[in-house]
Amino acid sequence: MSGKNFIKIILPLGMALSLSLPSFEAAQAVPVAASLAYSQRLQQLPEMQRSAVLRGALNDSGYFCRRVASASPNKEGYDNLAMWSVRCQNDKTDFQDFAVFLGPDGSAQIRQCKDTQSLNLPACHLSDTLEKDKTQKSKH
Numbered sequence: 711m712s713g714k715n716f717i718k719i720i721l722p723l724g725m726a727l728s729l730s731l732p733s734f735e736a737a738q739a740v741p742v743a744a745s746l747a748y749s750q751r752l753q754q755l756p757e758m759q760r761s762a763v764l765r766g767a768l769n770d771s772g773y774f775c776r777r778v779a780s781a782s783p784n785k786e787g788y789d790n791l792a793m794w795s796v797r798c799q800n801d802k803t804d805f806q807d808f809a810v811f812l813g814p815d816g817s818a819q820i821r822q823c824k825d826t827q828s829l830n831l832p833a834c835h836l837s838d839t840l841e842k843d844k845t846q847k848s849k850h
């Protein structure tokens with residue numbers, strides 16, 4: 711097949727296929743079962759171990775997290791990723807909020823919660839977590 715014939719056949723075929731593919735714009739979806747399974751295993755860990763896993767993911771991604779103050783799984787994920795909302799405390803008054811997206815293989819992608827809306831990602835759900843923190847602190 712000559713180069714011209716190849717282009718005449720393959721180019722229209724590629725264009726037709728691309729039109730039939732689903733759009734990947736802001737694909738908020740329920741994560742795949744493997745991501746959910748990993749997230750559920752993380753949720754079942756004792757709090758100290760769960761915090762260490764999330765803190766490690768944040769620090770490995772280039773963010774600084776001295777201590778995970780609170781963390782909770784989100785009901786919705788993004789594409790095939792499960793999502794956790796995490797609040798880090800770096801000193802008495804310095805808190806940072808992160809969206810941690812977990813892949814089916816245990817990999818993590820991190821975004822700051824303040825950026826999720828502009829990136830068309832699901833919102834962090836830290837208000838529930840903050841209420842739990844306040845309740846626990848008032849008991850001590």
